[in-house]
Structures are given as C-alpha cells and as structure tokens.
Amino acid sequence: MVKNAARLVLAGWVAVALTLAGGSAIAAKPSAPSTASPTSAATKSAAKSCAAEKSRVAHARNAVRKANQQVAKAEKAKKHAHGKKQKKAAAKKLAKAKKKQRAAKAQLTRAQAALKKCRSHHHGGDGGAANPLQPFCDAGLPQPICDAFATLPTPPSGGASPIQPLCDAGLPQPICDAAKNPPGPGGASPIQPLCDAGLPQDICDAASGGSTPPDPLTILQQVCDLGLPLPICDLPLRAPLRHQMIA
Structure with missing residues (x-):
C-alpha cells in the first residue's frame, strides 16, 4: 500500500513537471517572422500614392x-x-x-x-525631384508650363533632341531634353502638355518629329512674349543670330 501510494505521488509530480516544462517551451518559442516588411510596404505605397x-x-x-x-x-x-x-x-x-x-x-x-x-x-516615392524648368518660370515663363513639365516622364540621358537648335538659340534646355521622350498617346508630341499649358504649339509640333525645327527667331519671339527674357528678345541681337542660324 505504502509503495503504491509513493509511486502514485511520484507519477503525479512527474506529470506536473512535464506540463510546466511544456508550457515554458511554448511560451519561449519565437513567433514566426512577418512576411510583410514595413519598409517595402511603405515603398510600394509611396510608388502608388500619386x-x-x-x-x-x-x-x-x-x-x-x-x-x-x-x-x-x-x-x-x-x-x-x-x-x-x-x-x-x-x-x-x-x-x-x-x-x-x-x-x-x-x-x-x-x-x-x-x-x-x-x-x-511623397518626396522620393513618386518623384520628388526639383523641377529643372522651374527657374525659368521664376524668371517669367508662365507657371502652368512648369506645372505641366513636372508631369512629363524623365527623358533618356542619351540621344539628340529634335528641337535642339531652338535651345541652342535660347530656349530652356529642359524643354529640348523632354522632347527626346517617346511620343504620347496617339502619336502626340512628347511635350504636348507644355503647349497645352501655353508654350507655342510650333515647338511641340517640331518635337513630334513631323516637321523640321521652325525658325528660331519666330518661335523664340513668342516665348519672349510669354514673359521669359531671352538673349534673342533684345532686338539688336536678333539679326546676327538669324544670319548665324541660316548659315
């Protein structure tokens, strides 16, 4: 009797010890790592934010x-x-x-x-870079043109612009760089949003590749009329430039 009772008590203590040990092991087991990274989620959210x-x-x-x-x-x-x-x-x-x-x-x-x-x-998420055309709007070019420029895709680094002669004559270089982008929907000019915002349409037509760059004097005078002071806007300087472009 005494031996049996002792065995039962011992078995009970062993069961309690095993139960406590199992509970501690479960509590100490690390939770599975989350598959969703907060950083990657934030990046995706920023990319889709706009x-x-x-x-x-x-x-x-x-x-x-x-x-x-x-x-x-x-x-x-x-x-x-x-x-x-x-x-x-x-x-x-x-x-x-x-x-x-x-x-x-x-x-x-x-x-x-x-x-x-x-x-x-969302700086850095969907394009928070400075607008390279903004200094020209600060100098007198209508602001809607710079706002439209901010919506254009980033142009490729290489290749020649179809309207580079205009920028060589005084048109802001970022406009010529943007003209290197692929055509828009329906074959539209890659910089058509700028002309929709007020830039002379002849510039966008030339950028589409359908025509040769127009006479810089005629087009840049229209840009002068928009309020952007260019060297060509000074009348005494325009005649020599015309001879230079024709030559």
Whole structure:
C-alpha cells in the first residue's frame, strides 16, 4: 500500500513537471517572422500614392487635345463659311468649341496642381525631384508650363533632341531634353502638355518629329512674349543670330 501510494505521488509530480516544462517551451518559442516588411510596404505605397492624380492628368490631357482639335476644325469651318447665315452658325460653333477648350484646360491645370501637391507630399516615392524648368518660370515663363513639365516622364540621358537648335538659340534646355521622350498617346508630341499649358504649339509640333525645327527667331519671339527674357528678345541681337542660324 505504502509503495503504491509513493509511486502514485511520484507519477503525479512527474506529470506536473512535464506540463510546466511544456508550457515554458511554448511560451519561449519565437513567433514566426512577418512576411510583410514595413519598409517595402511603405515603398510600394509611396510608388502608388500619386497614381490616381497621374491618371487624372492623362485624361485631362486627352480632353485638352480633343478640344484643341475641335477649335481648329471650327476655325477652319468659319474661315470657309459663305453667307451671313453660314458665318453666324460657324461663329457660334467656334465659340462653343472655345468654351469647351477653356474648361478642358482649366481641368488640366487643376489636375496638374493636384499631382504636383501629391508629389510634394511623397518626396522620393513618386518623384520628388526639383523641377529643372522651374527657374525659368521664376524668371517669367508662365507657371502652368512648369506645372505641366513636372508631369512629363524623365527623358533618356542619351540621344539628340529634335528641337535642339531652338535651345541652342535660347530656349530652356529642359524643354529640348523632354522632347527626346517617346511620343504620347496617339502619336502626340512628347511635350504636348507644355503647349497645352501655353508654350507655342510650333515647338511641340517640331518635337513630334513631323516637321523640321521652325525658325528660331519666330518661335523664340513668342516665348519672349510669354514673359521669359531671352538673349534673342533684345532686338539688336536678333539679326546676327538669324544670319548665324541660316548659315
């Protein structure tokens, strides 16, 4: 009896000891490492942070492009209109097209401003680099052009710009660098957003590769009229430059 009781007590103590040891082992076992890295998650979030704003800018660009086409079509129709009634209808259609054009450009400006604000809040995530064209806007070039420039993709480092003669004559070099990008949707000029924002359209047409660079004197005078002081804007310097470009 005594031996059996002693055996039972010993067996009980052994069971308790094993239970306590198992619990301690479970408690001491390290938890499995998380597969999601906070750093990588933050990077992905930053990369996608301005995707919606980019999409809105792209849609707004297309709307402006279509509006520009409608205005050009209406202007052509008005020019070829005959008779009082036909001219009145053409003028009305042109006014309507220009109204839509102004609305589309305003929407594009708002979309670009939203993208710029988003990028400023996510430096290094979706492109917080300084705008290389901004100093020229600080000097007098309309700010919407610099805002539009901030939405363009980074141009390739090599290769020649199709409008380099314009920059050799005084046009800001970042514009010529951006012209090295691939064409936009539908074969549009790679810098078309700049012209939608106010840059002379001839510059964007030349950048598309469909025509040779226009006369620097004529085009750069339009840039002078926008408010950016260029060396070519000084009348005494323009005649020698013209001879230089022709030669």
